[in-house]
Amino acid sequence: MIRIERPACPNPTALTTNYKHPQNKEALKKASYNKCMYCESHVSQIAFGDVEHIKPKDKFPALEFSWENHGYACSKCNNEKRNKFFDQTPFIDPYSENPREHIYAFGAMLRPKQGSERGEITINEIGLNRADLLEKRDKRINELETAIKACYRTQNEHLRECAMSALITEITEDKEYSMVVQALYEAHETE
């Protein structure tokens, strides 16, 4: 989970009657690099992404058409979250706060930071350590480790620079599971 900059709403008129208007949905999709706001999976062409209500519309009907309450999520996270809402410990909203303050990556796992209850609830209730995610994150970790090794393998300065720039592109925020691979990269940096 990473911080996402909320874009301006491109079509506020359409928003008042249709929270899924394609133009507005597209803006949300672009802002998160076509990734789910919760699990950072690329939302594929076959499973269309959902416009997610950060506060569930059943419990907060007044917020159904509120742009600030909309996000872009994969159908799995959206289904897990459903109508869940906890007053004292609301889910982390990556559009208004930095998830890194509540959640960190430990290998392929996400963990709550310093006993953050909101981090814990977000991870557990949305299923951010579900088996398919752990498998995909492990794959990304292996790719990153290969890229890191390539940097050390050569004494040739030019080849090392190429390997370094390839490595840097692996950890940019538009890539899947960037929280996990960034944590791994930072751990290597401090070795």
Ligand SMILES: [Zn+2]
């Ligand atoms: Zn998701």
